[in-house]
Amino acid sequence: RLKKGRALAQDVWSIYNVANLPADCINLGQGYMNFSPPQWIKDAANDALATVVANHYSHPKGRIRLREAIRNYYSHDFGRDLNVETEIVVTSGANEGEPYDFVHLNQYLIQEGDEVIMFEPFFDQYLACVVFNGGVPVYVPLHPDMSKDKPTGDDWKIDFDELRRAVTSRTKIIIVNTPHNPVGKVFTRLELEKIAALAEEFNLLVLSDEVYDTLVFDGKEHIRFATLPGMWDRTVTVESAGKMFAATGWRVGWLIGPSWIMHPTLAATTRIVFCSNSPMQEAVATGLEQVASRGFIENQLQEYTERRKILTDALDKLGAKYTLPEGTYFLLLDISDLKWPEDYPFPDSVLGRGRDFKACWFMAMEIGVSSIPVSEFYCEEHVDIGENFARFAFCKDTETLKRAAERLQALS
Ligand code: GLN
Numbered sequence: 001r002l003k004k005g006r007a008l009a010q011d012v013w014s015i016y017n018v019a020n021l022p023a024d025c026i027n028l029g030q031g032y033m034n035f036s037p038p039q040w041i042k043d044a045a046n047d048a049l050a051t052v053v054a055n056h057y058s059h060p061k062g063r064i065r066l067r068e069a070i071r072n073y074y075s076h077d078f079g080r081d082l083n084v085e086t087e088i089v090v091t092s093g094a095n096e097g098e099p100y101d102f103v104h105l106n107q108y109l110i111q112e113g114d115e116v117i118m119f120e121p122f123f124d125q126y127l128a129c130v131v132f133n134g135g136v137p138v139y140v141p142l143h144p145d146m147s148k149d150k151p152t153g154d155d156w157k158i159d160f161d162e163l164r165r166a167v168t169s170r171t172k173i174i175i176v177n178t179p180h181n182p183v184g185k186v187f188t189r190l191e192l193e194k195i196a197a198l199a200e201e202f203n204l205l206v207l208s209d210e211v212y213d214t215l216v217f218d219g220k221e222h223i224r225f226a227t228l229p230g231m232w233d234r235t236v237t238v239e240s241a242g243k244m245f246a247a248t249g250w251r252v253g254w255l256i257g258p259s260w261i262m263h264p265t266l267a268a269t270t271r272i273v274f275c276s277n278s279p280m281q282e283a284v285a286t287g288l289e290q291v292a293s294r295g296f297i298e299n300q301l302q303e304y305t306e307r308r309k310i311l312t313d314a315l316d317k318l319g320a321k322y323t324l325p326e327g328t329y330f331l332l333l334d335i336s337d338l339k340w341p342e343d344y345p346f347p348d349s350v351l352g353r354g355r356d357f358k359a360c361w362f363m364a365m366e367i368g369v370s371s372i373p374v375s376e377f378y379c380e381e382h383v384d385i386g387e388n389f390a391r392f393a394f395c396k397d398t399e400t401l402k403r404a405a406e407r408l409q410a411l412s
Helices: 004-008 039-049 064-078 096-109 124-132 160-166 189-201 259-272 278-294 296-318 355-367 380-386 398-411
Strands: 088-092 115-120 136-141 171-177 205-209 235-240 252-256 330-334 389-393
Touching: 004 124, 039 278, 064 088, 064 252, 064 278, 088 259, 115 124, 115 380, 124 136, 136 160, 136 380, 160 189, 171 189, 189 205, 235 259, 252 278, 278 296, 296 330, 296 398, 355 389, 355 398
Parallel strands: 115 136, 115 171, 171 205, 205 235
Antiparallel strands: 088 252, 235 252, 330 389
């Protein structure tokens, strides 16, 4: 169990923030792009700003044009004609897609002491959201098999007996994140079916964070949890324009789910932010309306495949061990062998944490490439798993990744 204290502690993103790192450090830490959204989407944002209405409040559910674009884009995937009035809520980002609306959701569904199961490593915002709402996080680690020559996300396995043992009479929610940040694992149908069977047996709600669903490599299939038999009515799917359109600062995301969950979520959203950023919603609507005709998702995936290759080629050249991501723009480097001088001057913020906190600091300072320590995404009892890994984000232009790749050769 973690106390609220950890959720109130300094977050990993601000410790490894560019503001604290040398100016010439290449930032592969926090997952955001060093390139803009496509021009045609930025043009749509400017067009929206030029109108009067798009500069003002939107409906708390989201602008109708965006909700219709969401319905048209996702209905086929979900195998149902999504209802724009009752089954879609636009949120302030996928942090509103990941944590923020998740907070709203939890405010209504979690009572003091209720338990929420999350797989480790977990995106850090989940923990804070559960804890802030009086819930109790329960951790089920994915078990990496790093003995393999070339491990992939699929080599991070769920122990289903362990998962079953984690369920108690207080369990309310299980959080699924596929493609998974930070492992890059794309959950298989079999894995998701087993989770679904537990959700059914113990009457659990499932929060399915699928914000990296447009970044699934090598033809692997992304399965939407809500489409598994019987799961629609107990699943909320979280999506993000930030990941889809390289616009993480726009703060536009959305939730898709059954009306009984969307209703209280909307009520909470309305009271906290009232509505999400209006002009950016219009721009994202244009994005969703035009992605298919522009072949945008396929092209973007191709670009990310090349970005991933720049990093993996560099690590292969080094003979380094890493987890090949099946999805997302994150890669976990095995840093268990990395060493630094005993008397290295680490700042207080990284002391007393897993050894990965030191490793990431050391690599940022001495090699000039920043990354994120993975033990942040584990409970204290499981830091020994996470501290063997540093997470590198490859949502950067190829020139930057090539420079990072060169610098990483210093790890040899
Ligand atoms: N999703 C981003 C990442 O994992 C970070 C978002 C945030 O900083 N809250 O890097």
